Amino acid sequence: MIPHLVFDLETIPDADGLRRLHDAQGLDDAAVVEQALAARREAVGHDFMPLHLHRIVAIGCVFRDDRGFQVRCLGEPGDSEAALISAFFKTIERYTPRLISWNGSGFDLPVLHYRSLIHGIAAPRYWDMGEDDRDFRYNNYISRYHTRHVDLMDVLAKYNGRANAPLDELAKLCGFPGKLGVDGSQVWPMWQQGAIDDIRAYCETDVANTWLVYTRFRLLRGEIDQTGYEQELAVVKEALAALPGSHWQEYLAAWAESVR
Secondary structure (H helix, E strand, O other), rough: OEEEEEEEEEEOOOHHHHHHHHOOOOOOHHHHHHHHHHHHHHHHHOOOOOOHHHEEEEEEEEEOOOEEEEEEOOOOOOOOOHHHHHHHHHHHHHHHEEEEEHHHHHHHHHHHHHHHHEEEEOOHHOOOOOOOHHHHHOOOOOOOOOOOOEEEHHHHHHOOOOOOOOOOOHHHHHHOOOOOOOHHHHHHHHHOOHHHHHHHHHHHHHHHHHHHHHHHHHHHHHOOOOHHHHHHHHHHHHHHHOOOOOOOOHHHHHHHHHHO
16 A cells, blocks of 8 residues: 555634734734634635634644554644644655545645745655656646545545535545534634644544545545455554544544444
């Protein structure tokens, strides 16, 4: 098996960036962000911030290769955004994995692009489109229809945004746990409460869901057969059962309940 890297970001509004852009010196982070969210709602009817103003606070990953299945958030809870981004791109530099995401083309990768630009983080392997490695001319991470990055939501929707489906619902319909009571809209309040461990736990379960749905997709494509599919689910269950953290106990319990 070639290395596969499933990834998902958790972000909060970039208070420092907002302070710089809107000359809001003297205001604390909460006040700066609430002011920006209110202005955004007034301007466009919702408070989802432009992608370049999302600060990354967690990057959840599943890494799957011949050695096994691993799931975790990169770095440590107190690491800077730049350190998290560097760790992500260093993994690509080292392993050249196939990237798997749900809406990675629409959200996660553009955010990583903007934030790595802001921090000046080089990622030559990721950005290569054939200049250094000839094979990347025909299959690279940047081109939408190549397979070095598979945005599973985009592929399943036939690249039609009107057909997009939410990961939580698809996972549950396939018999997987889906989200465990947390969604992305809650990350900023959780961050304000200092609940970074809970944010990271939520992010980890999201990439587990993505890998499970991708495994079902591999079955559809004929990449694995029914036996291989069931074996992969067993590998994931065994790996998760060995991990610390109450979120994995809850996740496995929800998985068992979903297939009854």
